[in-house]
Amino acid sequence: MPEVLVSSENVGKKFCRDLKKSLWYGVKDSFADLARSNESSATLRDGEFWANQGIDFEIKRGECLGLIGRNGAGKTTLLKMLNGLVKPDTGRIRMRGRVAALIALGAGFDPVLTGRENVYVNGSILGLSRRQIRDRFERIVEFSEISEFIDSPVRTYSSGMQVRLGFSTAVNLVTPDILLLDEVLAVGDVAFRTKCYRRVDELRKESAVVFVSHDMPSVARISDRVLFLSRGEVQWDGDATLGVEAYNDANMGTDAKVLGHVECVYPVESIEFVELPSRVHFTERVAGVIRIVSAKHVQNFRLTINVRDLSDQYLASCVLNSDDFDSVICPGTNELEMEIQGIPLKPGSYTVSVGLTDSHGTILALWINGHRMEVHGGNSRGVAWCQLACTISQPV
Secondary structure (H helix, E strand, O other): OOOEEEEEEEEEEEEEOOHHHHHHHHHHHHHHHHOOOOOOOOOOOOOEEEEEEEEEEEEEOOOEEEEEOOOOOOHHHHHHHHOOOOOOOEEEEEEOOOEEEEOOOOOOOOOOOEHHHHHHHHHHHOOOOHHHHHHHHHHHHHHHOOHHHOOOEHHHOOHHHHHHHHHHHHHHOOOOOEEEEOHHHHHOOHHHHHHHHHHHHHHOOOOEEEEEOOOHHHHHHHOOEEEEEEOOEEEEEEEHHHHHHHHHHHHHOOOHHHOOEEEEOOOEEEEEEEOOOOEEEOOOOEEEEEEEEEOOOEOOOEEEEEEEEOOOOEEEEEEEEHHHHOOOEOOEEEEEEEEEOOOOEOOEEEEEEEEEEOOOOOEEEEEEEEEEEEEEOOOOOOOEOOOOOOOOOOOO
16 A cells, blocks of 8 residues: 555644734744643634645655645645645644655745755755765756756846756755645746656656646646645545536636626627537537527528637637528527537536627627536546547558
């Protein structure tokens, strides 16, 4: 059975909004710690709030936990407690093994020292001899791809260069048992981020990884589980794909206008989906009706059906020209039967929109994210599930 490397038991952390009160509380808490006072830390004093509360989870060797939530949800505070930078007010955290962390941009680097000197300083802090650091140094520089600037002061580095050196140092100086990654990778370029994710995939075979990001596709790709935080409390702890859906659902709930927003231009008065299923298998044919109410005839029109995920990322579309199916829109209510030959997307929640334009391309009606649909079956990785048609032949 895999070893549990990270354990959080009813962990909570509180802060004070008022600076003067915060300083006073800090002095009182310091004296209470020295006196080994039993005064409870589980109650809020005037001006305090919980940044994290009641956090329970375990991470085993070989697992990657995605930590997600909106800004201010308590992700970075929790990561700092895991790294020992901040002491929890309630509960207990257990970390077993060597920890490597990349939490804040430039953390652990002295801006006056060169990149080379910072690598040696970090290695010394980790207990490595000068010879051990020297043996690993070329690997660190090669991975970071900043050999040309390794002898320049870190203060002259761009944010992307700092991330390159920071990540490379964290994962190449030692092989960590626990790797903590905050959203600093977001400032790196695409090629380097891909390289980092591949390295994380290699490390997670023998390590426990905590990965914080607002990039949901990346979270779903590399995480086994997701811990979704909201206002410092756990809203979801479980499957990564379902956790990302819960996060997207919560974000969509902050703007009710997003779902089912209709815009129409004369002569069209309304447009909507009717009898469209809310749950389908990814290979299943999807049949429904598009209902259009118009004040007069509309000929030579075009219907566009779009599918988006809950973060409003465009994924697929279908364009239907009236000439292709010999139809016109008459005054009154019109019902057009439609059928989609399967939706080859990974399991998850999606929205379906429909738009109507005339022969000149003028938009007559839009039903934005008008229908919510759950897709099940298929592959949970990536974005789409596509079957490639392929043949091979052998020359005679």
